[in-house]
Amino acid sequence: MNKIFNPNKSKIYFDQYLFISISLLSIMGLLFLYSASQGSTETIIKQSLFVVFGLILMFVLSQPDPDFYKNNALFFLILSIILIFLTMLFGKEVNGAQRWLDLGFFTLQASEIIKIALPVFLAAYLYDKPLPINLLQTFITLVLILTIVNLIRVQPDLGTSLVILVAGLYILFLAGLSWRFIGISFGIFILSLPFIWNNFLEPFQRQRILTLLDPSADPYGSGWNITQSKIAIGSGGLEGKGYQMGSQAHLDFLPETETDFIFSVIAEEFGFIGVCILVSLFIFILLRCLYLALNARDRFCRLTIGGLSLLFISTVFINLAMVVGIIPVVGMPLPFISKGGSSLLSFYIAFGIIISMATHKKLMQR
Amino acid sequence: MIDFKERYSEKKHFFRRLILICTFFGALFLYLLFKTFSLQISSYTDYELAALKNKTREVLIQPRRGIIYDRTGEIIVNNVPSYNLILNPSQITDLNNLLLEIQTIINLNDSDILYVKENFKIRSKLNRELILKRNLTKEEIARFEVRKYRFPNSYIAERYSRENLFPYLFSHSVGYVGNLNDDSLQEILSLQDLSPKETIFKYSNGFLSGKTGIENVYDQELRGFFGKKIYEVDASGRLLKEIDTIPAIDGKDIHTSLDLKSQKVAFRELKNRRGSVVAVDISDGAIVTYLSSPSFSVNKIANGLSQNDFNELIEDKNKPFFDRAAQGRYSPASTIKPAIGLFGLENNIIDWDFTIDDPGYFELPEDGRIYRGWKKGGHGKINLQDAIIESSNTFFFSLAYKSEIEELIKHLSYFGFGRNVCLDCFLPDNGLLPNPAWKMNTLNFGWFKGDTVNLGVGQGYMSATPLQLAYYSAFIANKGALNKFSFVQDDKTFPKDVFYSSNIDDKDWEKIHKSMIGVIEQPKGTAGRLRELKDYIIAAKSGTVELVSTDTKEDYKIIREEEAKRDHAIIVAFGPMPNPKYAVSVVIENGESGGSVAGPVAIEVLNSLLDYE
Numbered sequence: 001m002n003k004i005f006n007p008n009k010s011k012i013y014f015d016q017y018l019f020i021s022i023s024l025l026s027i028m029g030l031l032f033l034y035s036a037s038q039g040s041t042e043t044i045i046k047q048s049l050f051v052v053f054g055l056i057l058m059f060v061l062s063q064p065d066p067d068f069y070k071n072n073a074l075f076f077l078i079l080s081i082i083l084i085f086l087t088m089l090f091g092k093e094v095n096g097a098q099r100w101l102d103l104g105f106f107t108l109q110a111s112e113i114i115k116i117a118l119p120v121f122l123a124a125y126l127y128d129k130p131l132p133i134n135l136l137q138t139f140i141t142l143v144l145i146l147t148i149v150n151l152i153r154v155q156p157d158l159g160t161s162l163v164i165l166v167a168g169l170y171i172l173f174l175a176g177l178s179w180r181f182i183g184i185s186f187g188i189f190i191l192s193l194p195f196i197w198n199n200f201l202e203p204f205q206r207q208r209i210l211t212l213l214d215p216s217a218d219p220y221g222s223g224w225n226i227t228q229s230k231i232a233i234g235s236g237g238l239e240g241k242g243y244q245m246g247s248q249a250h251l252d253f254l255p256e257t258e259t260d261f262i263f264s265v266i267a268e269e270f271g272f273i274g275v276c277i278l279v280s281l282f283i284f285i286l287l288r289c290l291y292l293a294l295n296a297r298d299r300f301c302r303l304t305i306g307g308l309s310l311l312f313i314s315t316v317f318i319n320l321a322m323v324v325g326i327i328p329v330v331g332m333p334l335p336f337i338s339k340g341g342s343s344l345l346s347f348y349i350a351f352g353i354i355i356s357m358a359t360h361k362k363l364m365q366r
Numbered sequence: 367m368i369d370f371k372e373r374y375s376e377k378k379h380f381f382r383r384l385i386l387i388c389t390f391f392g393a394l395f396l397y398l399l400f401k402t403f404s405l406q407i408s409s410y411t412d413y414e415l416a417a418l419k420n421k422t423r424e425v426l427i428q429p430r431r432g433i434i435y436d437r438t439g440e441i442i443v444n445n446v447p448s449y450n451l452i453l454n455p456s457q458i459t460d461l462n463n464l465l466l467e468i469q470t471i472i473n474l475n476d477s478d479i480l481y482v483k484e485n486f487k488i489r490s491k492l493n494r495e496l497i498l499k500r501n502l503t504k505e506e507i508a509r510f511e512v513r514k515y516r517f518p519n520s521y522i523a524e525r526y527s528r529e530n531l532f533p534y535l536f537s538h539s540v541g542y543v544g545n546l547n548d549d550s551l552q553e554i555l556s557l558q559d560l561s562p563k564e565t566i567f568k569y570s571n572g573f574l575s576g577k578t579g580i581e582n583v584y585d586q587e588l589r590g591f592f593g594k595k596i597y598e599v600d601a602s603g604r605l606l607k608e609i610d611t612i613p614a615i616d617g618k619d620i621h622t623s624l625d626l627k628s629q630k631v632a633f634r635e636l637k638n639r640r641g642s643v644v645a646v647d648i649s650d651g652a653i654v655t656y657l658s659s660p661s662f663s664v665n666k667i668a669n670g671l672s673q674n675d676f677n678e679l680i681e682d683k684n685k686p687f688f689d690r691a692a693q694g695r696y697s698p699a700s701t702i703k704p705a706i707g708l709f710g711l712e713n714n715i716i717d718w719d720f721t722i723d724d725p726g727y728f729e730l731p732e733d734g735r736i737y738r739g740w741k742k743g744g745h746g747k748i749n750l751q752d753a754i755i756e757s758s759n760t761f762f763f764s765l766a767y768k769s770e771i772e773e774l775i776k777h778l779s780y781f782g783f784g785r786n787v788c789l790d791c792f793l794p795d796n797g798l799l800p801n802p803a804w805k806m807n808t809l810n811f812g813w814f815k816g817d818t819v820n821l822g823v824g825q826g827y828m829s830a831t832p833l834q835l836a837y838y839s840a841f842i843a844n845k846g847a848l849n850k851f852s853f854v855q856d857d858k859t860f861p862k863d864v865f866y867s868s869n870i871d872d873k874d875w876e877k878i879h880k881s882m883i884g885v886i887e888q889p890k891g892t893a894g895r896l897r898e899l900k901d902y903i904i905a906a907k908s909g910t911v912e913l914v915s916t917d918t919k920e921d922y923k924i925i926r927e928e929e930a931k932r933d934h935a936i937i938v939a940f941g942p943m944p945n946p947k948y949a950v951s952v953v954i955e956n957g958e959s960g961g962s963v964a965g966p967v968a969i970e971v972l973n974s975l976l977d978y979e
Contacts, residue, residue, distance in 0.1 A: 131376055174383050231420060234405040234413025247421040252601035272406040279395060286391065290384050302380055310387060317394055324401050
């Protein structure tokens with residue numbers, strides 16, 4: 001926590017640990033992306049603009065008092081739900097998925113906005129409720145979470161909807177959801193798995209899960225992506241093949257190198273050492289956030305920081321677990337590394353909010 | 367508002383849950399790192415190999431097949447270059463225009479154009495060449511070469527075709543090549559630890575394999591070893607750059623003992639009659655002449671025959687495909703007589719002075735059955751030497767009658783009958799040396815004494831191939847010691863088959879030779895007509911294979927109206943005497959007279975081999 005006092009007595013709110021580590025990640029991301037995009041200057045210039053804009057946005061969003069977010073949480077949530085509906089009505093369809101809203105200068109993925117808005121709203125909603133929350137509040141929040149998750153799921157965007165679900169659940173968990181309730185819900189979830197399998201998953205999503213269980217069943221078909229990804233990672237070895245030297249990435253064996261499978265490129269070119277450094281950076285950011293959460297000024301800030309940072313680390317984990325072959329291919333970018341506007345900006349926004357929550361102290365506390 | 371105590375307990379509670387979540391994610395990321403570790407460190411070699419396999423593509427290089435020579439160094443089978451026009455599709459932008467331009471100088475037919483158009487896109491994408499036209503003529507090559515600056519993305523490449531320079535002479539001995547089927551290809555490649563599918567061909571006809579004759583028997587030597595080019599490829603299979611080349615090792619050339627000159631003579635003398643000529647060098651069993659007639663063009667077969675032409679060959683009643691030399695079964699007839707005589711000497715049944723009175727027939731004491739000779743009234747008082755010269759049947763009937771069948775069979779197998787006598791012939795037949803067990807098994811009849819009597823003149827169940835007859839001839843010529851036959855003698859040091867006997871010595875062999883010389887040289891000999899055809903001494907024994915048994919000459923005259931029922935003509939001969947170099951057997955189906963029909967062919971072949979033309 002750092003408060004820089006300027007001569008005009010107005011403060012600048014800033015956390016150098018997060019700022020430096022996120023900037024470092026972003027710069028590394030640009031380098032990785034340059035290799036993954038086969039040296040496309042256009043991609044890099046575009047991504048650089050997003051990174052610079054994102055860092056500025058993060059800085060700007062860390063200045064308002066947390067009360068600003070708390071008081072406007074409902075407004076942000078409603079706004080993002082409207083965006084979701086607009087996407088469903090006017091959205092651009094790419095590869096059979098309607099996820100993008102064309103704003104002329106920028107194609108917005110509304111699910112990336114609601115990903116942030118929902119946890120903030122939940123934290124604001126639970127701010128003044130007696131803890132642990134009662135059954136009614138649990139029920140209301142769960143319905144809200146599941147409704148939004150389902151809105152995203154039908155786009156279809158399984159990955160993002162999954163992340164939103166877990167982000168909502170983190171908030172409830174941190175707010176002190178009783179273990180009994182957790183146990184019962186988990187039981188119900190397990191029992192309803194066959195129902196979910198049959199009714200909520202698209203055929204291609206089911207195929208992806210089957211592929212995960214046995215990628216060798218169809219190595220050139222549905223198993224191609226994960227097979228090639230494993231070959232790329234495995235052939236990286238300890239030290240990697242060297243920057244821009246990955247044959248899997250550069251001879252087109254790896255799919256989606258700029259987005260979902262960028263980690264495979266990193267693992268191929270920088271090896272296990274590179275993987276460890278990258279993962280350490282992600283873990284460092286998480287730990288820093290959790291530390292900040294513990295010392296935040298009130299429950300709203302704690303829950304928001306906790307929820308958003310866990311959202312971040314979940315995204316990271318899902319992406320890495322997917323390319324390594326632990327979980328099915330769901331379509332999930334690697335935060336600050338993968339190409340893409342909305343998802344990249346959403347994490348700068350999230351960390352802007354986190355820094356705001358962490359650096360503002362109530363006067364009465366001091 | 368929440369009071370301080372509550373705030374404190376809430377914070378404690380929050381802290382506990384954070385710790386839980388930290389532990390949870392700690393475990394997840396540890397597992398993730400463990401998984402990455404196992405991919406990158408534990409299974410590194412597997413995945414490194416997989417990545418290498420991914421990005422490299424091996425392309426076979428076909429080896430050049432060995433050349434086949436005759437014994438004087440004349441080329442029999444060669445690789446004749448043919449020229450194909452090749453396109454490089456990945457560099458070509460306007461195919462139609464290019465085809466139009468090429469058509470102004472080279473005639474392209476519709477199927478060529480269709481093939482190119484159909485394969486252009488994929489070949490271009492994969493960066494592979496495309497054959498526009500095969501077997502360009504000299505004019506086409508010249509016209510293209512002059513204008514080749516106009517076609518930077520097309521070129522003329524050399525491809526071979528396998529060609530027998532004497533397509534009718536060596537059809538059965540050298541044989542022909544055909545396309546290799548996939549299974550055999552896999553087998554050959556697996557021997558070399560190769561598995562690629564793509565190939566840079568040296569031959570227009572693709573993968574070749576020897577189907578018959580020397581091409582088949584020496585396929586492995588002739589074939590050579592495939593090389594390979596290793597390319598870097600991308601995921602779509604496009605060739606990016608050449609990484610390494612392991613050149614193909616060309617097949618070994620084969621130097622055979624075949625003699626072009628005598629082969630030509632044999633072909634000329636047989637005049638496309640059904641029959642066979644086999645001649646060998648008796649010193650080492652090297653086959654010098656090997657002809658089965660009628661013949662066919664191996665080049666037509668190897669380079670693709672129309673269905674019509676093929677059917678014609680298959681249905682031809684003279685069966686040109688049939689290798690009579692190695693697979694034709696003929697009764698040895700009277701040619702067997704010297705061997706039977708040797709059996710009598712060996713077993714002390716007769717000696718050179720032993721005579722019988724030949725009334726022209728032999729009567730089987732058991733049932734009074736009559737076995738006739740060829741000469742009415744018989745040969746009178748006759749000994750072994752004259753019995754061979756005049757070909758007395760009665761003498762050998764009565765000698766065989768006194769023989770033990772199992773002993774006789776054993777004796778005859780020394781002379782090459784009933785067994786394979788060739789080391790590198792293509793599918794040789796063993797002929798048939800009958801014995802009582804064989805007769806019981808196949809005909810369900812017991813062995814009669816009469817069967818043994820028939821064997822005495824080479825008739826009955828016994829049959830031999832011309833190859834075996836040549837072996838028999840050479841075995842006598844070399845006085846009971848001979849190498850197995852072969853077309854190729856390189857590094858072959860096999861022991862000779864030797865006939866051991868305490869009762870037969872050099873003098874006996876010389877007397878047998880003398881008797882066989884008498885067949886030609888003596889006035890009473892059965893092949894006296896051959897005397898004038900040569901300037902040196904030859905030993906021989908002729909035979910006439912009866913296909914239908916007749917009692918009188920008049921009966922035979924009726925029979926011979928039908929060509930297929932006429933007697934086969936056979937002769938075995940060797941010379942020059944007294945130090946023979948070559949032995950020969952000639953069979954002419956339905957040729958009637960061993961001495962006067964088969965004989966001249968044998969003489970001409972020996973003349974050619976001995977340079978007495």
